[in-house]
Amino acid sequence: MPKFGWRWLLALSSVPSLLLLLFYAITPESPRFLCMKGRTMEAVDVLEKMARLNGAQLPSGKLVSDKNIELDEVSESATLLAATAKAAKEEENDNIKEDEGSDFGGFKSVSKLLSPKLLRATLLLWMAFFGNAFSYYGIVLLTSELSNGNRICAKQEVESVHSNNSSLYKNVFISSFAEIPGSFVSIMIVDRIGRRLSMASMLFTSCVFLFPLVFSRTEILTRISLFGARLCISASFTIVYIYAPEIYPTSVRTTGIGVASSVGRIGGILCPLVAVALVHNCHQTTAILLFELVVFLSGVAVMFFPFETKGCRLNDTEADMH
Numbered sequence: 001m002p003k004f005g006w007r008w009l010l011a012l013s014s015v016p017s018l019l020l021l022l023f024y025a026i027t028p029e030s031p032r033f034l035c036m037k038g039r040t041m042e043a044v045d046v047l048e049k050m051a052r053l054n055g056a057q058l059p060s061g062k063l064v065s066d067k068n069i070e071l072d073e074v075s076e077s078a079t080l081l082a083a084t085a086k087a088a089k090e091e092e093n094d095n096i097k098e099d100e101g102s103d104f105g106g107f108k109s110v111s112k113l114l115s116p117k118l119l120r121a122t123l124l125l126w127m128a129f130f131g132n133a134f135s136y137y138g139i140v141l142l143t144s145e146l147s148n149g150n151r152i153c154a155k156q157e158v159e160s161v162h163s164n165n166s167s168l169y170k171n172v173f174i175s176s177f178a179e180i181p182g183s184f185v186s187i188m189i190v191d192r193i194g195r196r197l198s199m200a201s202m203l204f205t206s207c208v209f210l211f212p213l214v215f216s217r218t219e220i221l222t223r224i225s226l227f228g229a230r231l232c233i234s235a236s237f238t239i240v241y242i243y244a245p246e247i248y249p250t251s252v253r254t255t256g257i258g259v260a261s262s263v264g265r266i267g268g269i270l271c272p273l274v275a276v277a278l279v280h281n282c283h284q285t286t287a288i289l290l291f292e293l294v295v296f297l298s299g300v301a302v303m304f305f306p307f308e309t310k311g312c313r314l315n316d317t318e319a320d321m322h
Contacts, residue, residue, distance in 0.1 A: 028046045028049065028050070029042070029046060030250075031043040031046045031047050032250045032314065032316065033250060034046065035063070035065040035316075036065070036250050036251060036316060036317075038065050039065075040063050040064065040065045043063060043065075044063050047063070109252060109255040110255060110259060112251070112252045112255075112318070113248075113252060113255065113256050113259060115318060117318050118248070118252070118256075118318065120304075120306050121247050121248075121305065121306050122256065122259075122260075124301045124302070124304055124305055124306075125240075125243075125244060125247065125256070125260045125305075126259075126260055126263040127297065127298060127301035128199065128240050128260075128298055128301050128302055129240060129244075129260045129261060129263050129264035129267070130263050130264055130266065130267040130294075130298070131203070131267065131294050131295060131297060131298025131299075131301070132203075132233065132236055132237045132240055132264060132267075132298060133237075133264035133265060133266075133267035133268040133271075134267035134268065134270065134271045134275075134291075134294050135206065135229075135233050135291055135294055135295045135298070136230075136233045136234065136237055136268075137267075137268045137271045137272070138271045138275050138276070138291050138294075139175070139226055139229050139230045139233060139291070140175070140230070141271065141272055141275075141276050142226060142275075142276075142279070142287075142291075143171050143172055143175045143226055144168050144171065144172065145276050145279045145280070146213075146217060146222055146226075146279065146284065171222075171223060171226075174223055174227055175223070175226050175227055175230050176230075177227075178226075178227045178228070178230040178231040178234065179230065179231070179234040181231055182230070182231040182232065182233075182234035182235040182238070183234070183235070183238060185202075185231065185232075185235045186198065186202075186234075186235040186236075186238040186239050189201070189235075190239050190242060190310075191310065194308045194310040195239055195242060195243040195246070195305075195308060195309055195310055196243075196302055196303065196305050196308055198235075198236075198239050199236050199239045199240055199243065199299075199302045200299045200302045200303050202232040202233070202235045202236035202239070203232070203233075203236050203295050203296070203298050203299035203302065204295075204296070204299045205228075205232045206228075206229045206232035206233050206236070206295050207292055207295050207296050207299070208228075209224075209225050209226075209227075209228035209229040209232065210225060210229050210288060210291055210292055210295070211292065212225055213225050213284075213288045214285055214288050214289060214292070217284065233295075236298075241257075243305075243309060244256065244257045244260055245257060245314075246309035246312070246314065247305070247307075247309060248315075249314075249315040249316055249317050249318055250314065250315070250316040250317070251316065251317050251318070252318075274290070275287045275290050275291060278290070
């Protein structure tokens with residue numbers, strides 16, 4: 001950054017992400033999704049490839065789909081075959097019409113997220129995504145903003161640019177490193193104590209780490225607090241992405257995750273406009289209290305999730321949900 005500026009740093013940092021594009025061509029489609037669409041033969045092909053690559057064998061039997069039940073016996077009468085073919089064709093047309101939804105594209109799919117069975121889970125999940133994103137990006141920004149804000153607001157003697165950059169990079173490195181143990185923490189607890197309790201415990205613990213900054217913001221205390229808070233928020237963010245696919249049935253799973261993630265991005269957008277602006281105006285305490293409130297409310301929302309998904313099978317339709 002001192003030599004080329006932040007734009008080159010951002011451009012070079014995005015190069016590894018471009019490598020992901022190479023994997024899209026070989027990424028298999030979801031067998032559950034294919035079954036939901038009645039494309040059982042394609043689903044079998046995917047499962048056979050998965051079994052072959054993992055040195056395993058598929059269970060004996062025939063894969064069937066609620067959308068398209070195939071005939072088990074090819075020797076059935078022509079009348080039955082014709083009738084079944086006609087019914088399958090009509091069902092396929094109905095499925096196509098159903099998939100097309102309304103003239104507003106995906107509006108029908110989004111509206112399913114607000115159905116009576118999914119309404120509570122959807123609204124609480126939006127709160128969790130918003131709070132996680134708002135807090136995560138806020139803690140990232142606070143790593144530099146608090147240091148600069150403390151110097152400016154306290155009207156201390158201005159240090160050299162090199163000294164400021166060195167201290168800033170050190171703080172950013174230490175804070176960013178917290179995501180590594182955060183990932184291990186999420187791995188260790190998510191299947192032991194469940195998704196809801198894991199997320200809630202991480203969010204509430206993040207509140208504990210941020211709380212000392214309300215009263216004191218010495219350099220060492222700021223580093224420790226932001227390190228612990230980022231560790232917990234990154235762990236919570238990881239777990240919410242595990243819980244979200246499990247809470248929705250296959251028919252609306254990707255739509256549900258996509259909309260919830262979009263709500264989270266709104267939180268990420270509002271964070272620098274609201275919280276960081278407070279730091280710039282020397283209202284650090286107010287900014288910290290705002291983060292505390294958002295994180296705490298997110299933890300409360302998680303505690304009210306309608307059900308725990310640990311050890312449960314995935315649902316394919318809303319009718320499968322209890």
